[in-house]
Amino acid sequence: MSETAKIILEGKTYELPVVTGSEGEKAIDISKLRSETGYITLDLGYKNTGSTTSAITFLDGEKGILRYRGYPIEQLAEKGSFLEVAYLLLNGELPNAKELEEFEGNIRYHSLVHEDMKHFFQFFSSNAHPMGILSAMVSSLSTFYPKSQTPNRPSKDVIRTIYRLIAKMPTLAAISYKKNLGQPYMYPDNSLGYVENFLHMMYGMPTEKYVPDPVVVDALNKLLILHADHEQNCSASTVRMVGSSQANLYSAISAGIAALWGPLHGGANQKVIEMLETIRNDGGDIHKWVDKAKDKNDPFRLFGFGHRVYKNFDPRAQIIKRSSDQILGKLGINDPVLEIARHLEEIALKDDYFIERKLYPNVDFYSGIIYRAIGIPTRMFTVMFALGRLPGWIAQWKEMIEDKEPISRPRQIYTGANKRDYVPIAQRK
Numbered sequence: 107m108s109e110t111a112k113i114i115l116e117g118k119t120y121e122l123p124v125v126t127g128s129e130g131e132k133a134i135d136i137s138k139l140r141s142e143t144g145y146i147t148l149d150l151g152y153k154n155t156g157s158t159t160s161a162i163t164f165l166d167g168e169k170g171i172l173r174y175r176g177y178p179i180e181q182l183a184e185k186g187s188f189l190e191v192a193y194l195l196l197n198g199e200l201p202n203a204k205e206l207e208e209f210e211g212n213i214r215y216h217s218l219v220h221e222d223m224k225h226f227f228q229f230f231s232s233n234a235h236p237m238g239i240l241s242a243m244v245s246s247l248s249t250f251y252p253k254s255q256t257p258n259r260p261s262k263d264v265i266r267t268i269y270r271l272i273a274k275m276p277t278l279a280a281i282s283y284k285k286n287l288g289q290p291y292m293y294p295d296n297s298l299g300y301v302e303n304f305l306h307m308m309y310g311m312p313t314e315k316y317v318p319d320p321v322v323v324d325a326l327n328k329l330l331i332l333h334a335d336h337e338q339n340c341s342a343s344t345v346r347m348v349g350s351s352q353a354n355l356y357s358a359i360s361a362g363i364a365a366l367w368g369p370l371h372g373g374a375n376q377k378v379i380e381m382l383e384t385i386r387n388d389g390g391d392i393h394k395w396v397d398k399a400k401d402k403n404d405p406f407r408l409f410g411f412g413h414r415v416y417k418n419f420d421p422r423a424q425i426i427k428r429s430s431d432q433i434l435g436k437l438g439i440n441d442p443v444l445e446i447a448r449h450l451e452e453i454a455l456k457d458d459y460f461i462e463r464k465l466y467p468n469v470d471f472y473s474g475i476i477y478r479a480i481g482i483p484t485r486m487f488t489v490m491f492a493l494g495r496l497p498g499w500i501a502q503w504k505e506m507i508e509d510k511e512p513i514s515r516p517r518q519i520y521t522g523a524n525k526r527d528y529v530p531i532a533q534r535k
Contacts, residue, residue, distance in 0.1 A: 335498025
């Protein structure tokens with residue numbers, strides 16, 4: 107007999123099926139609760155609600171486990187390339203040599219953006235945030251490829267849209283960066299790998315060839331892999347919800363970018379650097395700010411420590427810490443902000459207050475350090491996050507479409523005014 111849960115409402119007992127995932131996760135299926143009982147569940151922020159079943163990413167925050175399609179994140183970050191991991195997320199299996207070559211070839215083929223899109227960038231203000239630009243430009247791609255707006259297209263057309271998006275995202279991100287600096291845009295160089303090509307478009311100039319440092323390429327490759335997916339987070343859920351209305355993929359990803367922009371989500375690594383700059387501008391007394399963080403009556407909070415999901419440690423942070431150390435050692439950077447970060451890390455790893463509360467440096471802390479070290483402006487940090495998260499978003503959208511999930515439509519508990527009659531304005535007090 108399959109396992110069930112019982113709920114008693116108004117003296118009547120209802121049995122609800124229990125669903126068990128492949129890793130032993132259990133859920134009570136309430137999909138028929140309202141139709142059978144008239145009740146709904148209330149779960150602010152969906153912290154205890156499973157919105158879908160998914161075969162993409164497994165996350166166990168208690169044990170510090172993160173796996174893509176069953177593969178430990180530690181192995182993928184150490185041995186894989188970003189496009190190899192993107193293929194895995196999209197297709198469920200790691201590619202063989204021929205499949206990876208074809209996949210990389212399709213990405214290179216679509217890396218250029220339409221010349222008319224360059225005119226769009228001219229109308230953004232000089233201080234426009236790169237995330238706002240990126241979200242708008244990704245959404246506008248649907249107007250250049252109108253067939254993408256047709257639901258239930260043949261799979262080969264959907265795959266072409268996916269190729270285009272993965273290929274053009276770094277090009278759009280690099281153009282927004284160049285726009286912010288007032289520098290000439292760089293065309294993609296398809297003789298380069300995905301990460302190397304992005305760095306070429308970011309830092310290259312028409313008058314000289316940019317040769318990326320292998321240590322930087324390796325660190326950025328790892329960061330993109332670590333950010334590639336993270337289960338049903340705010341932005342992934344947004345992509346799935348928008349996509350459930352049969353909106354085109356470009357629009358769904360644009361919405362995901364907007365969700366990621368928030369400081370409580372992808373903007374956290376930007377907040378890390380801003381926090382470090384605040385400490386530097388205050389004189390650099392780290393212990394003063396650590397004491398402020400410990401004071402429950404002080405509104406100051408340390409960004410980049412602990413995680414909403416991981417209750418032990420963030421496995422991604424352990425991986426990227428090594429890259430952070432390599433970057434700082436190789437480049438020999440003398441930056442007071444990064445020195446503050448190093449000292450703050452030392453305190454957090456030894457201080458009983460942080461250890462008891464498991465407030466270890468997380469991936470946002472180390473990614474912010476790496477991005478700053480390789481010269482990426484603070485406002486571009488979340489764009490880098492979006493670039494890495496893109497294949498995960500697409501995989502989530504693709505899975506939702508292929509499973510023919512219904513349009514998302516959460517319920518609510520109404521707490522407003524009861525019925526009342528309209529009063530003409532002359533009679534209102």
